[in-house]
Amino acid sequence: MVPIADPLSFAEVLRRHRHAARLTLEQLAEASGVSARSLSNMERGRSRGPQHRTVTALADALALDESARRQLVELARDGRLRDHWTRPTGLCALPRSVGDFTGRAPELAWTNDLVHADASPGVAGVGLITGPAGLGKTTFAVRAAHALRPDFPDGVFFLDLFGMSPHPVAAGEALALLLRALGVEDRDMPGDVPDRASLYRSLLEGKRVLVVLDNAASEEQIRPLLPGGSHGRVLITSRRLLAGLEGVRRLSLGPLPLAEATELLTGIVGDRSASDGERALTQLAQVSGGLPLALRIIGNRLVSRPGWSAAELVARLANEERRLEQLSAGDLKIANAFGMSYEQLAGSARQLFRRLALVPGRDFDAALAAVAGGISAEDAWDALDELVDLGLLQDGASGRYRFHDLVRLFARDRLQAEDAAAERDALIETVASWLLRMATTTAGRWFEPAYRCPAGPDADLTELSSPEQADRWLRVNVDNWLGALRHAASSGLHSAILDCAESMNWFSDRWMHAPHWYEVFTLGAEAAAVLGDPARQAKQLNMLAWVHLVPRDDLETTLRYTAQAIDLATRSGATVQIALAHHHAGGALRRLGRLDEAIAAETQAAGIHKANGDMDRYCQCLGALGTCLRDAGRHTEALEQYLDLLALLNDDRSGVTPSVAVFTRPIALARVGECLGLLGRRAEAIITLTEATGLMEQVQLPVLQARSLETLAALLAEEGRTGESRHAYARAAEVYEDVGDTAEGDRCRDLAAASP
Known part of the structure; x- marks a missing residue:
């Protein structure tokens, strides 16, 4: 194979042309007007890229044809470009780096x-x-x-x-x-x-x-x-x-974590950070939402106004209505930065961006965006994609979108400036009405025992085709529908409030430790009182009794609410609410150690429900009565009570609603397992509790599952099955942590570590 020769250099080609013309350096210099010294540097490669006019003069003096002339010009140009790498040009220079750069x-x-x-x-x-x-x-x-x-x-x-x-x-x-x-x-x-x-x-x-x-x-x-x-x-x-x-x-690139944001702000303000104090600077960093530009503006404002304190600026920025206005320093304005992105949007995306500022919660999906924008779901997807592409929205898991806090304020400002007040008010009503309808009719009703999914002409009312979908919608949209509920309260929409609160009755059992039930049922009770409906008011008071019994663990308050509910229900003849009040009172009395009173209350509640033919609530009372007997040390009677309850749940002809049976069965099984363990029948108890915890995971009863896993772990340890015991404790810790109870999770992890 013949090797490929390296390309000729300008020096070599020039020398060949001079030799071919039979000219000395001096003769070519005289003919071209280029000095002999310059020619010598060119031929020796010291000057690899002479200027264009010099090369043209040499080509004329050498009488080169067009092809040879073009070759010489191109070689000179390439030489000039190669020469560039040995000298700085100053063009496209890298800007200076800021000295207080932090994190990343x-x-x-x-x-x-x-x-x-x-x-x-x-x-x-x-x-x-x-x-x-x-x-x-x-x-x-x-x-x-x-x-x-x-x-x-x-x-x-x-x-x-x-x-x-x-x-x-x-x-x-x-x-x-x-x-x-x-x-x-x-x-x-x-x-x-x-x-x-x-x-x-x-x-x-x-x-x-x-x-x-x-x-x-x-x-x-x-x-x-x-x-x-x-x-x-x-x-x-x-x-x-x-x-x-x-x-x-x-x-x-995302916002700076709070620690790095505070560090950056401290670096910007320099020596005055000691007098401003770490707490105030941290508060300012929180207000910035981790945006370095906002931190730069805040820091520059403090540095340029020595008489200001960081605490004073915190107070100024606390007002959301004026926060963007305050986030400016000279030619640095946070609103201008957002405005440049906003101006890039198509008109439809701008309108949706503004209107999304009225969504009550911190995040939303395309369906809610379509309602807010008054557009189709397909158009909403396109506009949301555009907003995400420009960084005006953040997209997260499972099709959820959210604003950065400062971007939301910018969207709100644009809405105030560009949309009429009447249009804004109408939009708020539209969004709130849709959210309440979704929470009440479309999602919440799924969990009522007698509910059936709409069919036929009503089927288009919902896109939630199963309890699982309804459950997820209520959980991920809780900030939105709760915000709509608050708006309804401020607008005096008492019937809508009460309907929504009542629709959460059965769902709240699935999400019993959620933090917002007190507000939901308080609004419901207030609405019922305004409407003058004592039976429905008693129902909401019973739900408040449940809130204080289960999530809040405030037993005296539970008893106060049940007394009010019994009074209202008795005056209105609402026997169901009388029974429910006795049931909740029984739970509080049991945990207060007043077991005889608790057994009497649960027995009375069970009798009313059975007489009314309400087998679902009758089953709840049977389970509660069994727990009272267990706590009283009457373990054999308690076991019999739970087995009777299981028999009802497993009997298709008992009248228990299938969904209620599915929900209650793992709880009853767990209680059977506990009683078996207390009676010394550990092998049977382990089998039963293992089945119960598996079913609890399926029907999403995390807190009860974690507690049953603890009981199971203790029984396994007593049986000498230490590896399985450690695993059960560790699993209990995971479940507690999933619901945000880190203290219980840590306790279970300690128990797992302490297992022999």
Whole structure:
């Protein structure tokens, strides 16, 4: 194989042409007007890229034909470009890095990995850094580039692409700027984008160069600016996700954690941080939501006004209505940063962005967004995608979206400025009405024993086709429907409030330790009182008694509510509520150790429910009566009571609603297991409790499951099955932690560790 010769240099080609013309250096110098010394430097390779006019004069003196002339001109141009790498140009220079840069250690490690990772052949390593306005993407990229500079001896270049301006830098213009920084003269600049991109890639080939492309607007703008070689690296920042870019590594920049945000603010204010105090600075960091731009503004305001205290600024920023106005310092304004993204939106996306500020909760899905926007679900998806792409919304798991707190305030300001008051009021009513209807009719009713899913003409009322879907909707949207309930209370919509509170009666058993039931049933009781309906008021008071009995563990208050409920129910003839009040009172009396009174109350409640033919509530009372007997030490009687209850639950002809039977069966099984254990029948107890905890997981009774797992673990330990005991304690800890009870979780983990 014949080896491929290296390309000829300008020096060698010039020397060949002079020899072919039979001219000495002095003769060529006289004919061209170029000094003999300059000619000597050219032929020896000391001057690899003479200026264009010099090369033209030499070609004329040598009488070169068109092809030879073009070759000599191109070799000189290439030589000038190669000369660039030995001298700085000052163009596209990297900005300075701020001295108080704080945090971002994992993200800086990511850029370091990008630089040192092996790239695929022919593909440069490209890192894309995205995130909303105010997160410090440029500051971070500049900091990373300064830290990485030693890895790029051939140069570090920075170019602002003005992606958020009305007129971003065009790809051709960006290439021209980069090529000038690389030493290309304007007369040597190719005319179109493909040729400029080709020259750009050829100049970077084999070079250790880092290019920072800041504030990118689009994939089309970026693609021609990416090198083709494997030695160079590129960092791109953009508010947009640029999802169409292929072969890039992505870093989504998020807000600073509170500790780092406080540290950054402390660094900005400098020496005065001691007088301001850590608590006030931490409060300011919380208000900033971890946005470095907001922290910079807050810090600059404090530094520029020595007479202010951080506590005073905390007080100013506490007013949400004026918070954005206060977050400005000179030409730094947080609202302006958000406004640049807002201006990029299509009109429909702008409108949806503004209206979403009225959603009561912290997050929402596309269905609620469609209601708020008054648009179809398909249009809502498109608009939400646009908002996420520009960083004005954050998308999370399972199709949920949320605002950053400061972005929500900006959306609210835009709504106030651009939408009429009447339109805003109508929108609030529309959103609240939809949420209450969903919570009451579509989701909450699923858990009533006699409920049946709508069919036929009514089927379009809901997209929730199972209790599991209804359960999930109520949990993930709790902030939204609870906000709608509060709005209804402020608007005097008492019937809607009471309907919603009543629809939560059975669902609350599935989510008994949720923190909001006191508010729900208090609003329900107040609404019933205003409506003058003592029977329904008694029902809500019974629910408040349950709240204080189960989630709140306030037994005296439970008894106070049950007494009020019995009084109202007796006057209105609501025997069901009388029985429920006795049932809740029985639970409180049992835990207060007043067992004879508790047994009497539960017996009375069971008798009323049985007489009314309410087998579902009758079963609840049987279970509670068994617990009273167990606590009284009458374990054999308690076991018989629970076995009778299980027989009812397992009998299809008993009249117990199937869904109630499914829900109650694992509780009854667990009680049977406890009694078996108390009677010394541990092997049977272990089998029964194992089955019960499995069923509890299926029907989502986490707190009861955790408690039964503890009982199971203790029995296993007594049987010498220590490994299984440790596993049961550890599983109980996990369940407690899942419901947010870290104290109980830690206690169970300690028990697991202490097991022999």
